[in-house]
Amino acid sequence: MEFVGLEEDRLHFSWISSAEAVKFADVAKQVAEKVKVLGPNKKFVKRYPTKDTE
Amino acid sequence: MRAANPYKPYPVRIDEIITETDDKLLKTFKFVFLNPEDEEKFAYKSGQFAELSIPGQGEIPIGIASSPTEKGFVKFTVFKAGKVTSYLHSMKVGDVMGLRGPLGNWYPWEILEGKNIFIVGGGFAYTTLRSSIKMMIDPANRSKFGTIDVVYGARTPGHLLYLDELNEWGDRDDVNMHITVDGTDDPNWRFHKGFVPQIADKVAPPASDDTYAIVCGPPMMIKFTQPVLDKLGYKHDHIIMSLENRMKCGIGMCGRCNIGKELVCKDGPVFTLEQINKTPREY
Amino acid sequence: MKMISIKKSDWAGAMEKVQKSYRLAGPVKEKKGHTFRELKDGETPDLEYSETRMSVKEVVLPQSEVMFSYSLDENKEGHHILEEVPFDETPRAAVGIRPYDAKAVEILKKNFMTEDYKDPYFERRYENLTLVGMAENNPSPVNFSTSCGTGPFDESCLDIILADAGDSYIGKALTEKGEKFAAAAGFAEGDSGVEAKLAELKEQAEGKIKSKVSFDKIEKMTILDLYEAPFWEEAAFACINCGTCTYACPTCWCFDIQDEVKGKDGVRMRNWDTCMSEVYSVHTTGHDPRHEAWQRTRNRFMHKLKYYLDKYEDGIMCVGCGRCVSQCPVNIDIRKVCQQMNDYEPSK
Amino acid sequence: MSEYEPKIVSFLCNWCSYGAADLAGVSRFQYPDNFRVIRIPCTGRMSPKFFLSALREGADAVWVSG
Amino acid sequence: MDAYTDKIKEISKKILSEGKVDVVIGFRKGTLGYMSEPYMAKSEKEAENLVFDCNCRMNLVNYVTNRKDKVGIVVKGCDSRNLVTHIIENKIKREQLYIIGVPCTGLADKKALLDLAEGEITSVEDDNETITIKGDGFEKKVAKSDVLQSNCKTCIKRNPVIFDELAGPEVAELEISDRFADVDEVEKMSADERWNFFGELLSECTRCYACRNACPLCYCPTCFVDESRPQWVGKSDNETDVLTYHFLRAFHDAGRCTDCGACEAACPMDIKMRYFTRKTIKDCVEKYGSEAGMELDKRPALDQYKINDPNEFIK
Numbered sequence A: 001m002e003f004v005g006l007e008e009d010r011l012h013f014s015w016i017s018s019a020e021a022v023k024f025a026d027v028a029k030q031v032a033e034k035v036k037v038l039g040p041n042k043k044f045v046k047r048y049p050t051k052d053t054e
Numbered sequence B: 001m002r003a004a005n006p007y008k009p010y011p012v013r014i015d016e017i018i019t020e021t022d023d024k025l026l027k028t029f030k031f032v033f034l035n036p037e038d039e040e041k042f043a044y045k046s047g048q049f050a051e052l053s054i055p056g057q058g059e060i061p062i063g064i065a066s067s068p069t070e071k072g073f074v075k076f077t078v079f080k081a082g083k084v085t086s087y088l089h090s091m092k093v094g095d096v097m098g099l100r101g102p103l104g105n106w107y108p109w110e111i112l113e114g115k116n117i118f119i120v121g122g123g124f125a126y127t128t129l130r131s132s133i134k135m136m137i138d139p140a141n142r143s144k145f146g147t148i149d150v151v152y153g154a155r156t157p158g159h160l161l162y163l164d165e166l167n168e169w170g171d172r173d174d175v176n177m178h179i180t181v182d183g184t185d186d187p188n189w190r191f192h193k194g195f196v197p198q199i200a201d202k203v204a205p206p207a208s209d210d211t212y213a214i215v216c217g218p219p220m221m222i223k224f225t226q227p228v229l230d231k232l233g234y235k236h237d238h239i240i241m242s243l244e245n246r247m248k249c250g251i252g253m254c255g256r257c258n259i260g261k262e263l264v265c266k267d268g269p270v271f272t273l274e275q276i277n278k279t280p281r282e283y
Numbered sequence C: 001m002k003m004i005s006i007k008k009s010d011w012a013g014a015m016e017k018v019q020k021s022y023r024l025a026g027p028v029k030e031k032k033g034h035t036f037r038e039l040k041d042g043e044t045p046d047l048e049y050s051e052t053r054m055s056v057k058e059v060v061l062p063q064s065e066v067m068f069s070y071s072l073d074e075n076k077e078g079h080h081i082l083e084e085v086p087f088d089e090t091p092r093a094a095v096g097i098r099p100y101d102a103k104a105v106e107i108l109k110k111n112f113m114t115e116d117y118k119d120p121y122f123e124r125r126y127e128n129l130t131l132v133g134m135a136e137n138n139p140s141p142v143n144f145s146t147s148c149g150t151g152p153f154d155e156s157c158l159d160i161i162l163a164d165a166g167d168s169y170i171g172k173a174l175t176e177k178g179e180k181f182a183a184a185a186g187f188a189e190g191d192s193g194v195e196a197k198l199a200e201l202k203e204q205a206e207g208k209i210k211s212k213v214s215f216d217k218i219e220k221m222t223i224l225d226l227y228e229a230p231f232w233e234e235a236a237f238a239c240i241n242c243g244t245c246t247y248a249c250p251t252c253w254c255f256d257i258q259d260e261v262k263g264k265d266g267v268r269m270r271n272w273d274t275c276m277s278e279v280y281s282v283h284t285t286g287h288d289p290r291h292e293a294w295q296r297t298r299n300r301f302m303h304k305l306k307y308y309l310d311k312y313e314d315g316i317m318c319v320g321c322g323r324c325v326s327q328c329p330v331n332i333d334i335r336k337v338c339q340q341m342n343d344y345e346p347s348k
Numbered sequence D: 001m002s003e004y005e006p007k008i009v010s011f012l013c014n015w016c017s018y019g020a021a022d023l024a025g026v027s028r029f030q031y032p033d034n035f036r037v038i039r040i041p042c043t044g045r046m047s048p049k050f051f052l053s054a055l056r057e058g059a060d061a062v063w064v065s066g
Numbered sequence E: 001m002d003a004y005t006d007k008i009k010e011i012s013k014k015i016l017s018e019g020k021v022d023v024v025i026g027f028r029k030g031t032l033g034y035m036s037e038p039y040m041a042k043s044e045k046e047a048e049n050l051v052f053d054c055n056c057r058m059n060l061v062n063y064v065t066n067r068k069d070k071v072g073i074v075v076k077g078c079d080s081r082n083l084v085t086h087i088i089e090n091k092i093k094r095e096q097l098y099i100i101g102v103p104c105t106g107l108a109d110k111k112a113l114l115d116l117a118e119g120e121i122t123s124v125e126d127d128n129e130t131i132t133i134k135g136d137g138f139e140k141k142v143a144k145s146d147v148l149q150s151n152c153k154t155c156i157k158r159n160p161v162i163f164d165e166l167a168g169p170e171v172a173e174l175e176i177s178d179r180f181a182d183v184d185e186v187e188k189m190s191a192d193e194r195w196n197f198f199g200e201l202l203s204e205c206t207r208c209y210a211c212r213n214a215c216p217l218c219y220c221p222t223c224f225v226d227e228s229r230p231q232w233v234g235k236s237d238n239e240t241d242v243l244t245y246h247f248l249r250a251f252h253d254a255g256r257c258t259d260c261g262a263c264e265a266a267c268p269m270d271i272k273m274r275y276f277t278r279k280t281i282k283d284c285v286e287k288y289g290s291e292a293g294m295e296l297d298k299r300p301a302l303d304q305y306k307i308n309d310p311n312e313f314i315k
Helices: A021-038 B036-041 B083-089 B123-136 B163-171 B196-203 B219-232 B273-277 C008-018 C099-112 C120-127 C176-185 C193-208 C216-220 C223-227 C244-248 C293-312 C323-327 C334-343 D017-026 D048-056 E002-017 E077-088 E110-116 E181-188 E191-201 E210-214 E239-253 E262-266 E274-288
Strands: A011-014 B010-019 B026-033 B049-054 B058-063 B074-079 B096-103 B116-122 B148-154 B176-181 B211-216 B239-242 B270-272 C002-007 C023-030 C033-038 C064-071 C092-097 C129-134 C160-164 C168-173 C255-262 C265-272 D008-013 D035-040 D061-065 E023-029 E036-041 E071-075 E097-101 E121-126 E130-135 E138-143
Touching (some): A011 A021, A021 D008, A021 D017, A021 D061, B010 B036, B026 B036, B049 B074, B049 B083, B058 B074, B058 B096, B058 B123, B058 C255, B074 B083, B074 B123, B116 B123, B123 B148, B123 B211, B148 B196, B163 B176, B196 B219, B219 B239, B239 B273, C002 C008, C002 C160, C002 C176, C008 C168, C008 C176, C092 C099, C099 C120, C099 C129, C120 C129, C129 C176, C160 C176, C168 C176, C168 C193, C216 C334, C223 C293, C293 C334, D008 D017, D008 D048, D048 D061, E002 E023, E002 E097, E110 E121, E110 E130, E239 E274
Parallel strands (some): B116 B148, B211 B239, C023 C092, C092 C129, C129 C160, D008 D061, E023 E071
Antiparallel strands (some): B010 B096, B049 B058, B049 B096, C002 C168, C064 C265, C160 C168, E023 E036, E121 E130, E130 E138
């Protein structure tokens, strides 16, 4: 995804066990912070047509 | 002034939903037009179909099950199968959607008037046949036709459509109803048991220039009914069939429903066997 | 009929002038050759091209077009009721199309404007459109338009025909629409020599076309004879069932209707479809009358070369532009298939 | 204009992160409220189709957690 | 190349007459000088039509998927690797196949040939070193290396990896110094530059799906673009939908693609969609040390888990 030009921080992966509530809250904070820095996503958001396309 | 947009559906409201079969896969929807004047524009004949149009889902061509003699509503019986029909099955009374039509040709009533009619139907392809019977037995029309014989079959009693009406018609003496099921363990079953072609063989009215057969059902049923009718001496131009193919536009433009040069949506769905014999078997 | 002559150096100016009252579509040079598309303001149709990959079809039948819009929000007035989308009524002109592509528009018209129904989307585009043709002096080797009832200088379906005569374009305004466009563009009046020069160029160009098809015998065979002919599986073996030929074809008109929804707002659109696709004719039950790949290919050729011929009794549904021949990834050649069909002798 | 609050679609494994999220909630841990959680039966069910769909419909980011 | 053609004919006739196979899938001469058409020979007589040259751009493995009969098939190095993948993925059985391997010196780029031509091309001859383009009133000779398809320039396996018989002596493999130069180039760009680069790259895509249908890996019974419940991708020419299609196709082919180039050769708009698949190849090579379809007993890279697989992207 990065390769096609989506910012790296728009996609996150993590491993959290069901016992790791603290880690979950931590990672959630980090993810939210990073995405906030990026600003709203404009790439890959589909623009739906509204009138005859041209 | 441009003619009305043939892609634009009339807005309708679902007025009643009846679950027809035990497996709940078939429901009959009764629609009422939001604008009463649209009902007049939607003047149809038995055998035609319409596109049920659900905004956000798409459209699906379905045979009209109500009869032109029934006023104030139109009815469709829909099998739950694909994207649109599944969504339709989840809709409720009062919901608004669209209805586009009437589309296609109809059973050739111009020719059929004054003739004996033999109707052979199976499974849930029975809807336009229901429309036809209802239309023919209307007091205003019954005298226009000769004998009316009907063979209608389904897999089990639970798969028969319009049970109440079937019983009602069975009690009339101006229609010969022959209802059959492929099999049942119901000891009280009072009608035939056996496949449609076998029953048709037993009860068919004799072939003549004045007798027409209307056949509508699953491909297998049609395949085995045809030799029976052949044996009985029905001519191919006296056997009328209704086909279905994948459709989108319903008005002969989008291309896909062709069988040879005929477009099932516009040149059909009703064809005589004679016509069908001249086209590739692409249905 | 008015003769036209315009210096090549004046072309861009004339187009700029005409854009004040027309929306233009035309050939544009891009990285990988010429394409045919709607022009932006100030863009000039480039007539110095040999072929465009896509055809004028895009102008009368866009690849995707919104038909209706609607709201699924039950709190809004008129929810779940489809409304037509507004259409820009500005006159349009397709400038620099090949004469045989104009014939394709007439073929499309047969499908979209029938006695029973008029497709309003096609109709309004068609009526709004002026077809300004650019004759082809050097037809490509795969061009066989002359045997399809048209040709590189065919005037029959155009409003204006232009031709390259060295340092100027010469031509004729053929219809009222054409004269209007010529006036709006300020084309200079051509002298009496134009007619003769056009005839001369026409003869030269048509002489260069070596490739041809014949369908005289196809006409006489029955649909079933051809349908059941033994060569289809072999002829279609290579076909990978992509949609290249159908999209490039200026006469292929099949389309699909789809709903798209975002949140509570939706549109119903129509998109080009292709008979090569597996989902084109498959029933909901899963039954597909044209299940095998080669059956779909057969349907395409039968439609173009036989069904259409029988239905409208006006030649084949092909204008001989050769796009499908040169773009097919596996080299299935309509000329060869047509020949095979025409040569076929049903054994009876 | 108010401060930008991203919409983050999170695909959480039923057995791991979804449990963790549940536990975090029960334990009253604070974490940002930008997440729209979709529970999947296993991260193995995750498909590229899912996160592309999320982005197409306007999500600002996607978080997959097993 | 004539030698290959003769040998292929000879082998095909032999295996057809001995009943080793029911059909032979190869190429025949096309109607255009620069094209060859995939062809199925069912008899010795039909085998006479078989040819092999630098215009055989399609990957014939595409035509054997799910076949039930015994098939002879002509494969180049890259195609043979797809055949391996097919066998691993149970799309065809090794026992059904009689593989006629072609040690390949590369294919000629269709666009390059057309650019060189001065009119109609009537024939393209290839002696493995030089290509001779003949046409209406012209004849041109060019070094084969100058008109190679781009995937052939970075080919890592010109000789088939599996075969029953070869159509000629093995050729030397290429030495490539900078195999992923094109991908590296893109990786150097910023996110926005990349985004624009790919937007531009796909701007002319008409979604004809020639790339998908030319690809032997794309054998899903129903492609995700055709699914309606749920509908993953819109069907219009919307740019997001076009991008989605190309990205997901690349994901599906990741770890399986052998860079045979059929997709690009098939594209009527000359779109270089191999950027996507080549990125997946590069990642599989660099991260998992795996090339698709090199050995019959090795599953594709993304089809297996190793304890030492890199996972630094997971927190």
